[in-house]
Amino acid sequence: MDIIETIKEQIANNPVLLYMKGSPNAPQCGFSARATQAVMGCGEKFAYVDILQNPEIRANLPKYANWPTFPQLWVNGELVGGSDIILEMFEKGELQTLIKSAVGKSEA
């Protein structure tokens, strides 16, 4: 399948999706580690894609997303942002609200 189609499918099929370096249990970059901590802190299930294991996604997602770096958090099919935005939203309590509503919608 075309890599852009794969990316679109991943985004469409996962209400909370983190593109990151490594895995939540073993992040391979400080930015991904901090983003994971915040997303995990929301207490809901989330999907992730390790871009170190998926070089084609690493090469193509930044163009598709118009966002140059990783991590990238996608919620309900929309890009939320990277580590800075994720942490800022978490500190304000906004990330918790967003993720809880996204997970709730997917279960409805």
Ligand SMILES: N[C@@H](CCC(=O)N[C@@H](CS)C(=O)NCC(=O)O)C(=O)O
């Ligand atoms: N300010 C960014 C920092 C993220 C960042 O600089 N990521 C780098 C290092 S992990 C990156 O993705 N570089 C491109 C790449 O490695 O493909 C954020 O908030 O997420």
